[in-house]
Amino acid sequence: MREEDAEELLRKMLDAAIAAADPATVLARHLPEKPAGRCIVVGAGKSAPAMARAVELAWPDVDLSGVVVTRYGHAVPTDRITVREASHPVPDEAGHRAAAEILQTVHRAGPDDLVLALISGGGSALMTLPAPPLTLDDKMQVNRLLLASGLTIEDMNRVRRRLSLIKGGRLAEAAAPARLVTLAISDVPGDDPAAIASGPTVPDPSAGDDLSHLVKRLGPNLPQAARENLLRPPAAQPDFTPDYRMIATPQMSLEAAAHVARAAGITSLLLGDALEGEASQLGVAMAGIARACAAHGTPAKAPAVLLSGGETTVSIGDTRPGRGGRNTEFLLGLALALDGHPGIHALAADTDGIDGTEDAAGAVIGPASLAAAREAGLNPRDYLDGHDSYSLFDQLGALIRTGPTLTNVNDFRAILVL
Structure with a gap:
């Protein structure tokens, strides 16, 4: 599929995941x-x-x-x-x-x-x-x-x-x-x-x-x-x-998203509906899997989408946090680890429509996201260290705002490797 269609497909998968949990x-x-x-x-x-x-x-x-x-x-x-x-x-x-x-x-x-x-x-x-x-x-x-x-x-x-x-x-x-x-x-x-x-x-x-x-x-x-x-x-x-x-359940929503991907000719790999751990570190781990798909065709040959759910955490410690949620923090960790890798796009969002306490469900990234941030005079690493991922993606116009979805099967993550 074309690079310019990647975000549209990711959004369709998110919509399907939410619809599968509609009371x-x-x-x-x-x-x-x-x-x-x-x-x-x-x-x-x-x-x-x-x-x-x-x-x-x-x-x-x-x-x-x-x-x-x-x-x-x-x-x-x-x-x-x-x-x-x-x-x-x-x-x-x-x-x-x-x-x-x-x-x-x-x-x-x-x-x-x-x-x-x-x-x-x-x-x-x-x-x-x-x-x-x-x-x-x-x-x-x-x-x-x-x-x-x-x-x-x-x-x-x-x-x-x-x-x-x-x-x-x-x-x-x-x-x-x-x-x-x-x-x-x-x-x-x-x-x-x-x-x-x-x-x-x-x-x-x-x-x-x-x-x-x-x-x-x-x-x-x-x-x-x-x-x-x-x-x-x-x-x-x-x-x-x-x-x-x-x-x-999260698994039901992931399966609905996988169906959308398969209909578009994309291989779907469900990595689990119960992934936990630090959000940014999970982003680093997922970047490694996406790179392996692109370079070696394992664990799935491109074009493929890596789907996962669960609930990560963000440990604030003594840092005075900026604005963000676990899904945007995951994406920023993922983007930094991918470092502009060509052909890899990703979306992460909370299925209730609110990532943390913000007005966005999550965000979407592509190969050009880090370059766009730096061209705007923004340092992505500083935003990650300050737990301020929402602010970065807001300035990039990359936030996803669904409003309250009236359901909640936790986080939805999709990494598309073209």
Whole structure:
């Protein structure tokens, strides 16, 4: 294919990945049998309102009510299910109120009722109910420390579950004696139900773990109440077998993108849906694989696209960060490692439409990206060292802005080798 068509193909693959996780098209076929009594819908996450609306459309004849919470700006109109908005990734009072309302709502469910929990990425911060003696301010500080820690999402969720009255299966415990069914959109490596929104409807698999190493990692600014809770032996945990249904996953989205590539005559190589690690260092590793494709035809012969998903991290340390997210940081690390290699283009974006806390989903690069930056008087290495990748790509006109997509299967990365 022509070099000038590379970006268009990359965008089509991203669009296909997002569409494969759209609740409007995938949710209805996963619904359980209709209840004899009411259906009480609760949920949290960036996709929660879109999922709630899909339930309303699928079940117009069911006694339906409930409440879900999402990020500010991600609400969609609903008729019977209340939508609340709150802060993400750092919790706020609105999320605290929404979590309490959700817990109160499921407490009212009876044995003939169905509680339908709609869970998606972002739900952990959006549905915040600290375990005493933690305060909301304590929980906000914990989240800030987690976001800057470089910990894996798995370790972050170990902490979040231990400090919550609603996560780690406690929402499910509150729903008894009603039947509980969870519909989830996975945004985590490995699609672990205990990690999606910190597992409010599944037992906590780390309930008995010693978390002292995570306390040490979070450092001296960890609030004392959080420190004590994390080091204290946990209370008795709910034990049950959940009815948990994945309606969309990163792998499904990668396969949809691969289909687009194959239709264009491009070989697709799926490198995994659960890649983790430092964003910029993953960019360096991916550059090596792309170079091998170009030079040796391994692990795939060009033209080929390398597809991957998962959630990388950005360790800030003592640096005062600029503007950026893990996807733009990945791309900048990739671009520097490729150093203008001909015929290699790449796109990386968060499928929820927001990379970190910025207004872009991610960005796109090509062989000329570094040269364009330098011609504009910009030093790409300085922008990477300052965790300011958004600013660099913004000045290059390379950012991808989708707006909120109302779904979230985490990061999408595509490297096209022509």
